[in-house]
Amino acid sequence: QVQLVESGGGLVQPGGSLRLSCQVSGQSLEYFAIGWFRQAPGKGREGVSCSSVGDDSTYYADSVKGRFTISRDIPKNTIYLQMNSLKPDDTAVYYCAATWGISSAQNMCARQIVAYWGQGTQVTVSS
Numbered sequence: 001q002v003q004l005v006e007s008g009g010g011l012v013q014p015g016g017s018l019r020l021s022c023q024v025s026g027q028s029l030e031y032f033a034i035g036w037f038r039q040a041p042g043k044g045r046e047g048v049s050c051s052s053v054g055d056d057s058t059y060y061a062d063s064v065k066g067r068f069t070i071s072r073d074i075p076k077n078t079i080y081l082q083m084n085s086l087k088p089d090d091t092a093v094y095y096c097a098a099t100w101g102i103s104s105a106q107n108m109c110a111r112q113i114v115a116y117w118g119q120g121t122q123v124t125v126s127s
Contacts, residue, residue: 002026002116004079004096009121016086016125022079022096022118029077033102035109036070036081038092038123047109048094049081052102059105063089086125093120 008020020036035050049070051058060068069082079096099115102108 002098004098004116004118006094006096006118006121009094009123011124011126012086013127014087014125017082017084018086018123020081020083020094020096020121020123022081024077024079024098029072029074029079029098032098032100033105033108034070034072034079035097035099035105035114036068036079037095037097037109037112037114038090039095039120040089040092043092045095045112047112050102050105050109052105052108057103057105059109061109083123086123088125090123091125092123094123095120 003025005023012018033052036048037045038048039045049060051070067085071080096118097114
């Protein structure tokens with residue numbers, strides 16, 4: 001059984017940084033496409049960043065490009081999202097995600113093609 005558990009959310013001031021982690025169990029990350037999604041209050045869920053199997057293809061939403069970085073540590077079986085220069089508009093519940101056999105990171109994020117979801121972690125950007 002594949003499980004994803006996020007950590008690292010919290011309250012941060014505008015301009016600050018956070019690193020979200022997502023511990024994966026039940027299958028090696030080597031075989032997954034991975035992603036981070038978020039849902040702000042009153043809005044639909046959106047794809048923030050995704051990366052294909054082997055990290056051959058990586059996608060970032062325009063709103064986070066240049067500020068956020070997705071990565072994975074296969075020995076630790078953990079997905080990361082480094083978030084810098086945070087803005088109040090980044091306030092949301094963030095979900096990590098994994099799925100099989102996706103070669104296009106943009107498709108995974110845009111069409112939310114996900115087999116496994118984490119439970120979510122709250123990120124609040126406020127002074």
